[in-house]
Amino acid sequence: MIARLTGKVSEKSDDHAIVDVGGVGYLVHLSQLALASLPPRGEAVTLRTYTHVREDALDLFGFASEDEEAVFRALIDVKGVGPRAAQNILSGIEARELAQAVAQGDVARLTKVQGIGKKTAERLVVELKEKLVALARAAGPAKARPGADAVEQLRTALVNLGYKPAQADGAADALRDGAEGKKLDELLREALKLLRG
Known part of the structure; x- marks a missing residue:
């Protein structure tokens, strides 16, 4: 089992990156938030x-942090949640925020994440509440970042995903007015929709 990779970022795509480790390229599936944090x-x-x-396959899923893993x-x-579905969920919500929502039984917050319906959200709360309570406590109260900070982080994330600085600036500027109180994951989803048309 491969538990960790150290190498150089060779390529980035919408849902994966290729990490070159000693001349061997490993395709690693990543959430949008993990991709945005790559150098x-x-x-x-x-x-x-x-x-x-x-x-029929051997897949590697990568994580930016221990919490995400x-x-x-x-x-x-959780029954019915495979690795791809889990990765998609983590593309729509930060790991600690998801842990808090599960620990608090916040079904409404969970259903805002693409790929989580009401039944799945309820199942996550029932099956994971005990497992994620320690992580939720460590996260503390959710803090909204000031709008300007989030927009700058969004710009950096888009450049790290491979968009040209001018494209990143355009998307960040388009979302600046409504950014107050929004988290990076929300802004990133909106920016990707804009950039992909």
């Missing part, structure tokens, strides 16, 4: 990974 191409990176083995592993223990 630019050619730069060194270390990723925690989960190896998913099936009869812990929540991913908890999610895939």
Whole structure:
């Protein structure tokens, strides 16, 4: 089992990156938030990974933090949530925020995440409440970042995803007015919709 990779970012795509480790390129599936935190191409990176083995495939899923990996592993223990679905969920909500929502039984917050319907949200709360309560406590109260900070972080995230600085500036400027009180994951989703037309 491959638990960690250290190498250079070779390529980035919408849902994965290729990490060059000693001349071997590993395709690592990543959430949008993890992709946004990657350094630019050619730069060194270390990723925690989960190896998913099936009869017809061997997939690597990567994480930007221990928290993201812990929540991913908890999610895939839930009936009906596979690695791809867990990754998609973590593209729509930060790991600690998801842990808080589950611990507080906040079904309404969970259903705002793409890919989580009401039944799935209720199942997550029932099955994961005990597992994620420690992470939720560590997260403390959710804090909204000031709008200007979030817009600057959005711009950096878009450049890290491979968009040209001018494209990142355009998307960030378009979302600046409504950014107050929004978190980076929300702004990133909106910006990606804008950029992809």
